[in-house]
Amino acid sequence: MAKEHMIKQLSIFINNEPGRLAQIAAALKECNVNMKAFNIAESSGFGVFRAIVDEPDRALKELNDKGIVVKETNVIAIPMIDRPGGLLDVAKAIGEANINIEYGYAYSTKDLAAFFFRVDDADAAVKKLLASGIKVLKGNEV
């Protein structure tokens, strides 16, 4: 049950040097990868480009074949209402379910706004959220 609620995020690791992002962006274009949301974070030594994409399995394979260092990470997506206080509803629900967020980012379109976040034990977190009556998006809903 929890499995279908897992959103496959691509984590692309890049060296922290000028021009590297453009290189990754070029590879994404060549592999015809369409992104829904992404964020870029920096850690000691290298950066991580995290993206929610269409056809993540194909994207993973093709990027890998190109020699890009990429891994798949399961994240959770909760829909938000696109109005003031939308984040509060979601944040409260996550807090009340006693879930600790490692990192997160959002996207919004005309039809849907969502909060993507990563937790240590995604399975357990999804179960808790569903049990508290929170809507958790499925892979095919984003």
Next chain:
Amino acid sequence: MNYWNKAIETMPLKDIKALQLKLLKKNVSEMYETSKFYHDKMVAAGVKPADIRTLDDLRKLPTMKKSDLRENYPDKLFVRPYSEILRYHVSSGTTGKPTVVGYTRNDIENWSESLARAFTSSGLTKNDILQISMGYGLFTGGLGKHYGAEKIGATVLPAGTGNTARQIELMLDLPVTAIAATPSYMFHIADVCDKMGVDIRRDTKLRVGILGAEPWSENMRRKLQERTGILAQNCYGTSEMSGPMFTECTEQKGIHVWQDLCLMEILDKNGDPCADGERGEMVMTMLQKEAFPLIRYKMGDISTLEWEKCACGRTHPRLQRLSGRTDDMLIIRGINVFPSQIEDVIGEMDFLAPFYHITVDAVNYMDSIAVEVEVTKQALTDDMTKMEKMKAEFDRRLRVVLNIKADIKLALPGSMPRTEGKAKHVTDNRKYD
């Protein structure tokens, strides 16, 4: 000119050589009888103590290497019982395994005697106050110089390393006239003096520095002397020999190597003696060492000896600046570091791949070592807390093995250069000119 032991220090070379032969014969006979290791080596080489009739016969004797010490860890090369051994010192070794050295009462005495001659030749007397800003404990630098300085009656301030501001305060208050340190630490002290508004020339009585335990250049000496006004004296010695043993005299034309204690050969790649003035590997025979004798020990350091009598009147030859090593050992802030030690630690960490690069630098003459190593694809995670934990684990272990802090950078899988054949794992940006 002051001498500590004028008879020996100015002894004609002919007499020195006669003394060396006498000591060598005694040494070789004792080794043949008491050291299983060296006995076996001599048998294998087909040489008996009676074959040593002239100093040139030394060349018939088998050599010893660092690996012999490692393989006979910790004390299999000692030839005296524990009841005669007064002290151990321990130096960091190649594969995480250190080298243990032992000393009898005579060994400590000869070590102190060697430094008493050296300190006197550097212009130190019982009126000096010597601050020893080197590690005490397992490292030979602190205690060795301590004993040598006490022997000449100088006042010792056993400051050790670290807490530089406090060291400078003590230097001002006591007032210190001489300091023993690594050259890089001396530069650091000068930097901290600047920050504290202390002018070494104006505010301190410091006039002599006994500096060693790491390679440094004439350029560095010149800069240090110009900056601080002290006489910066080069000092040499390794733990196998006893520890720091020899320094320059005030002529600063090379390090006097006391030939009654240490017979030094300079050999070329084939093991033949180099011509005078030609550089080669330094090979030591310690002529009076008791607990842990060394015959024809290959140091791995490269230099040459100047045999011409020194203007100071001393006849003992002068060791010139070291110009490298025959192996890949690095000396970082006075500590021996082998790239193989770092490689071993990388091998211990299942999250690291064996692709790495070591960069050595000197910023303001303070050595630094940086290690960049690839994480395995399996271990790579976008959980940065986990990545930081891996880095910390590697950092901790490396520090334990090397006894020194390295700057660590984790690299992405596949990002380090791959080379065919022998990879170049080390870039040493320090300049020894």
